[in-house]
Amino acid sequence: MKKLINHPDNIIREQLEGMQLAHGDLIKVNYEPYYITRKEATPEGKVALVSGGGSGHEPMHGGFVGKGMLDAACPGEVFTSPTPDQMFEAAKAVDSGSGVLNIVKNYTGDVMNFEMAADMAMAEGIKVQNIIVDDDIAVKDSLYTAGRRGVGTTVLIEKICGGAAEDGYDLKKLSDLCKKVNRYGRSMGMALTSCITPANGSPSFEISDDEMEIGIGIHGEPGIERDKLKSVDEITEMMTNSILDDPAYHRVLKEWDAGKNQWVDVEVVDDPFKKGDQVIAFVNSMGGTPVSELYGVYRKMAHVLEKRGIKVVRNLIGPFITSLEMQGCSITLLKADDEILKYWDAPALTPALRKKM
Amino acid sequence: MKKLINHPDNIIREQLEGMQLAHGDLIKVNYEPYYITRKEATPEGKVALVSGGGSGHEPMHGGFVGKGMLDAACPGEVFTSPTPDQMFEAAKAVDSGSGVLNIVKNYTGDVMNFEMAADMAMAEGIKVQNIIVDDDIAVKDSLYTAGRRGVGTTVLIEKICGGAAEDGYDLKKLSDLCKKVNRYGRSMGMALTSCITPANGSPSFEISDDEMEIGIGIHGEPGIERDKLKSVDEITEMMTNSILDDPAYHRVLKEWDAGKNQWVDVEVVDDPFKKGDQVIAFVNSMGGTPVSELYGVYRKMAHVLEKRGIKVVRNLIGPFITSLEMQGCSITLLKADDEILKYWDAPALTPALRKKM
Numbered sequence: 001m002k003k004l005i006n007h008p009d010n011i012i013r014e015q016l017e018g019m020q021l022a023h024g025d026l027i028k029v030n031y032e033p034y035y036i037t038r039k040e041a042t043p044e045g046k047v048a049l050v051s052g053g054g055s056g057h058e059p060m061h062g063g064f065v066g067k068g069m070l071d072a073a074c075p076g077e078v079f080t081s082p083t084p085d086q087m088f089e090a091a092k093a094v095d096s097g098s099g100v101l102n103i104v105k106n107y108t109g110d111v112m113n114f115e116m117a118a119d120m121a122m123a124e125g126i127k128v129q130n131i132i133v134d135d136d137i138a139v140k141d142s143l144y145t146a147g148r149r150g151v152g153t154t155v156l157i158e159k160i161c162g163g164a165a166e167d168g169y170d171l172k173k174l175s176d177l178c179k180k181v182n183r184y185g186r187s188m189g190m191a192l193t194s195c196i197t198p199a200n201g202s203p204s205f206e207i208s209d210d211e212m213e214i215g216i217g218i219h220g221e222p223g224i225e226r227d228k229l230k231s232v233d234e235i236t237e238m239m240t241n242s243i244l245d246d247p248a249y250h251r252v253l254k255e256w257d258a259g260k261n262q263w264v265d266v267e268v269v270d271d272p273f274k275k276g277d278q279v280i281a282f283v284n285s286m287g288g289t290p291v292s293e294l295y296g297v298y299r300k301m302a303h304v305l306e307k308r309g310i311k312v313v314r315n316l317i318g319p320f321i322t323s324l325e326m327q328g329c330s331i332t333l334l335k336a337d338d339e340i341l342k343y344w345d346a347p348a349l350t351p352a353l354r355k356k357m
Numbered sequence: 358m359k360k361l362i363n364h365p366d367n368i369i370r371e372q373l374e375g376m377q378l379a380h381g382d383l384i385k386v387n388y389e390p391y392y393i394t395r396k397e398a399t400p401e402g403k404v405a406l407v408s409g410g411g412s413g414h415e416p417m418h419g420g421f422v423g424k425g426m427l428d429a430a431c432p433g434e435v436f437t438s439p440t441p442d443q444m445f446e447a448a449k450a451v452d453s454g455s456g457v458l459n460i461v462k463n464y465t466g467d468v469m470n471f472e473m474a475a476d477m478a479m480a481e482g483i484k485v486q487n488i489i490v491d492d493d494i495a496v497k498d499s500l501y502t503a504g505r506r507g508v509g510t511t512v513l514i515e516k517i518c519g520g521a522a523e524d525g526y527d528l529k530k531l532s533d534l535c536k537k538v539n540r541y542g543r544s545m546g547m548a549l550t551s552c553i554t555p556a557n558g559s560p561s562f563e564i565s566d567d568e569m570e571i572g573i574g575i576h577g578e579p580g581i582e583r584d585k586l587k588s589v590d591e592i593t594e595m596m597t598n599s600i601l602d603d604p605a606y607h608r609v610l611k612e613w614d615a616g617k618n619q620w621v622d623v624e625v626v627d628d629p630f631k632k633g634d635q636v637i638a639f640v641n642s643m644g645g646t647p648v649s650e651l652y653g654v655y656r657k658m659a660h661v662l663e664k665r666g667i668k669v670v671r672n673l674i675g676p677f678i679t680s681l682e683m684q685g686c687s688i689t690l691l692k693a694d695d696e697i698l699k700y701w702d703a704p705a706l707t708p709a710l711r712k713k714m
Contacts, residue, residue, distance in 0.1 A: 018652030295375030
């Protein structure tokens with residue numbers, strides 16, 4: 001296992017200490033339990049945006065805490081959900097009376113724990129809503145999920161909803177925007193290598209020197225298909241077309257109904273992409289792939305989109321939602337309307353993502 | 358060879374096409390010969406800042422073209438100097454009459470070619486100065502260098518001199534600042550894995566699963582010492598102390614003497630760090646190491662610096678000067694005075710590095 005670490009038991013704490021030392025002008029780390037908040041308290045009248053999940057996907061989510069994005073992030077152990085206790089304490093720390101929106105990636109542990117944390121916070125009089133992100137078109141159900149996994153769209157949601165929260169959206173309006181971005185976003189990933197979890201010390205899956213894995217998730221879980229390694233043009237064309245050809249996706253997601261005072265099941269349907277759509281295009285490194293190779297992916301993706309009549313109006317390129325040191329990439333396309341573009345372009349100042357301030 | 362590429366012969370062109378497609382709002386790619394300029398012409402009265410070198414270190418230098426940093430970057434083939442022709446054409450494209458400052462990393466090919474390009478440009482009446490960056494304390498002379506190699510300080514110089522050029526520094530004053538930053542900056546790198554050049558297809562050096570290489574350069578060239586893999590604390594302590602304990606470094610660097618109208622040899626001496634110094638601390642990924650591990654490095658580095666009475670006043674953490682997909686990191690420390698801090702904090706808007714605009 002080749003990693004720059006001390007003992008595997010201490011890596012989360014030591015990463016958090018490093019972040020505090022490096023970004024003390026923007027964030028504040030709480031150690032018992034672990035959560036990261038902005039340095040300044042949430043202004044009165046502003047909904048607090050909270051996310052979290054297993055570690056190993058850095059800079060997500062801790063790197064997105066700061067003005068214009070998250071108010072708090074809860075890191076679990078590597079590839080393990082944070083506890084309800086962390087989420088509850090974070091909610092109490094950042095609620096200014098206007099409520100808390102939890103952005104939850106669709107993994108069984110995260111969904112369950114964020115629901116428990118919401119119940120605990122609501123019992124103390126904090127308004128809460130949980131919105132589930134499930135944008136990975138590659139697999140339905142996996143080792144970690146019932147339904148589609150939450151991947152790249154999460155980064156875009158945290159930026160866009162962060163901008164809207166800063167602009168005064170109330171909890172209902174912010175939840176609606178968050179759900180819309182999830183409906184409009186679709187992702188697919190692939191890997192050239194596996195990753196190694198520090199506690200385990202061995203690769204999550206074995207893969208030969210001439211193979212690639214299509215449809216991987218962000219936890220080193222294998223994908224839908226093992227194939228001979230192909231050219232970046234072939235890989236990118238396949239991934240981009242898969243996203244564009246993904247049909248209407250029906251599923252039931254839980255949310256809190258404040259009127260009925262209970263969790264309810266809501267049917268959600270994604271519209272497929274169509275000619276003439278404008279998109280934000282996000283080409284992401286899984287951690288071990290350098291940015292030089294991402295530009296090769298971007299190039300072919302742009303050609304495919306142009307041919308299909310889809311216009312890229314904004315982009316994001318780099319390692320933003322990773323799987324430790326895995327080599328590979330993912331593509332996320334998000335249909336962009338005026339509201340989405342307005343808050344994508346809004347100022348942000350976080351350790352990992354910055355926009356004009 | 359596991360890379361997201363098409364044919365090795367086309368990767369530079371395809372990366373450049375990807376950059377043009379992604380960042381057409383900021384940059385403009387010229388294909389014959391290859392160079393990248395800002396989208397807008399250099400304003401009258403502003404010295405043009407140019408850099409370049411072998412590809413494989415992305416985002417350096419192309420990712421640093423834009424307001425507040427470079428006016429042009431010339432990419433060579435992977436780990437191969439660009440040609441004098443590229444540098445000459447880039448200089449002509451961005452000179453607004455106030456001259457061109459070439460920032461040259463100390464590799465034999467780059468130094469020779471930038472000198473030839475400067476001669477060609479001066480023959481056409483363009484004022485030029487070449488400043489050599491040689492900040493790597495690990496080795497003196499290598500496969501690619503006579504003297505110390507130019508590494509991490511290059512990124513900081515491009516930001517700081519970019520800010521000063523924007524602020525109206527003339528060629529002489531900008532050259533002096535550039536030389537000062539080089540004298541004040543020192544770096545050291547290490548690798549957990551080798552990298553694979555696309556044309557070659559095999560690792561630049563062999564390294565076992567339980568070994569690390571200390572003092573590597575950015576071309577996959579081996580370092581000063583092969584050792585058993587140690588903890589991040591031990592590695593970081595050794596690297597930080599090596600930088601701080603590096604004695605006064607004497608060498609002779611060539612520069613253009615406009616009065617004498619010829620290239621002259623100038624003796625340059627770096628002052629060692631001392632207690633009470635303020636520094637900009639830069640923890641860099643060699644490409645394959647994720648940011649999560651860099652925070653472990655930053656943490657220990659901050660502890661060592663505090664113990665030695667050195668104060669970190671700014672930092673930069675991430676993959677900015679890489680060696681393809683190599684796993685490993687480098688540390689750069691730059692003594693920071695008011696002039697350096699002023700231009701470190703100045704606005705910048707480039708594909709890879711952004712500051713408050």
